[in-house]
Amino acid sequence: MLFQHEVGRGYAGCVDLELLEQTLADRGEPSFRARQVWGWAARGAGGYAEMTNVPAALRDTLAAEVPFSSLSLAEEARSADGTVKALFRTADGHPVEAVLMRYRDGRRSVCVSSQSGCPLTCTFCATGAMQFGRNLKPWEILDQVLHFRRLEPVDHLVFMGMGEPLLNVDHVLAAARLLPELGITHRRTTISTVGWLPALRRFVDEVEEPIRLALSLHAADPGLRSRLMPVNDRYPLPDVLAECRRYFELRHRKVFVEYVLLGGVNDSPQHARELAALLDPKIFKVNLIPYNPTGRYEGSSRDTIAPFKHVLDRARVPATVRLTRGRDIAAACGQLAATRRHITA
Ligand code: SF4
Numbered sequence: 001m002l003f004q005h006e007v008g009r010g011y012a013g014c015v016d017l018e019l020l021e022q023t024l025a026d027r028g029e030p031s032f033r034a035r036q037v038w039g040w041a042a043r044g045a046g047g048y049a050e051m052t053n054v055p056a057a058l059r060d061t062l063a064a065e066v067p068f069s070s071l072s073l074a075e076e077a078r079s080a081d082g083t084v085k086a087l088f089r090t091a092d093g094h095p096v097e098a099v100l101m102r103y104r105d106g107r108r109s110v111c112v113s114s115q116s117g118c119p120l121t122c123t124f125c126a127t128g129a130m131q132f133g134r135n136l137k138p139w140e141i142l143d144q145v146l147h148f149r150r151l152e153p154v155d156h157l158v159f160m161g162m163g164e165p166l167l168n169v170d171h172v173l174a175a176a177r178l179l180p181e182l183g184i185t186h187r188r189t190t191i192s193t194v195g196w197l198p199a200l201r202r203f204v205d206e207v208e209e210p211i212r213l214a215l216s217l218h219a220a221d222p223g224l225r226s227r228l229m230p231v232n233d234r235y236p237l238p239d240v241l242a243e244c245r246r247y248f249e250l251r252h253r254k255v256f257v258e259y260v261l262l263g264g265v266n267d268s269p270q271h272a273r274e275l276a277a278l279l280d281p282k283i284f285k286v287n288l289i290p291y292n293p294t295g296r297y298e299g300s301s302r303d304t305i306a307p308f309k310h311v312l313d314r315a316r317v318p319a320t321v322r323l324t325r326g327r328d329i330a331a332a333c334g335q336l337a338a339t340r341r342h343i344t345a
Contacts, residue, residue: 083326098144109156115163166199195240220274263298272311
């Protein structure tokens, strides 16, 4: 399909592009029409009717034959802190969640899903406990962003929603390459991985755009990390950290380390010392994430988080405690599980 040939050169659609292209081809329309449609969508158009440089009859045809979004909105919840969580369905019925986070300094950051569910089974993660559906198409990823783009301009994006992005690396990169057209630069785009090594190597070697890398680490001790994240048995941390080092050496950009603090599990000063010993302060910057309980684990108290961070500070490992957003609507890290119970506003 045209999409597969063109996506690497920055050409794609807000809609199911394969269907769009087929519809245009069946009508003998020129190939630039798909780009016209995409341009409108990327700028936040609400539907085909707004596309004034597309002939009216064609707009009517597209409206009848090609759904404007590849996702349908099932539920939307709004947090007291301004966070918005959306639950979508793909055309074949798979649930997908995305979150818009609004910050006081004006940043508008979207957390998107790369898969419906996740085949990995990190024990602290609500997504890992749900049934895996499938990888999302590039336009299903972009449509999560465009949903919020129609509410207001957005300028940051993290691949930290449902799914392991590097298990769907081609579609994730195809979507990421188009984000600047939506107002999100590559420098403000972050792909987060648990350390899926084959695709991480490709990401380090092949991706030229300055897209940021984040590593979900959560425990420095191999045994504990394997208990929290079974993927650690398949791709051990030293190999993953070596790839992160290569990323830093090639790009001169620090790697974010995500560390979810689980009460009584990985949040003691000894755990912090192990983490500090593992991380080169030149290469890594740690985000400490207070855990949002999903049943199996407790969150860490403030009295535990402060000494943990103090250990990192003393070791001069840069670390911040992430502001938790959307906890009251189950939109915070580790809570995405497409449950109507959570998403009812
Ligand atoms: S933390 Fe990420 S990789 Fe692990 S189960 Fe959840 S979504 Fe999958």
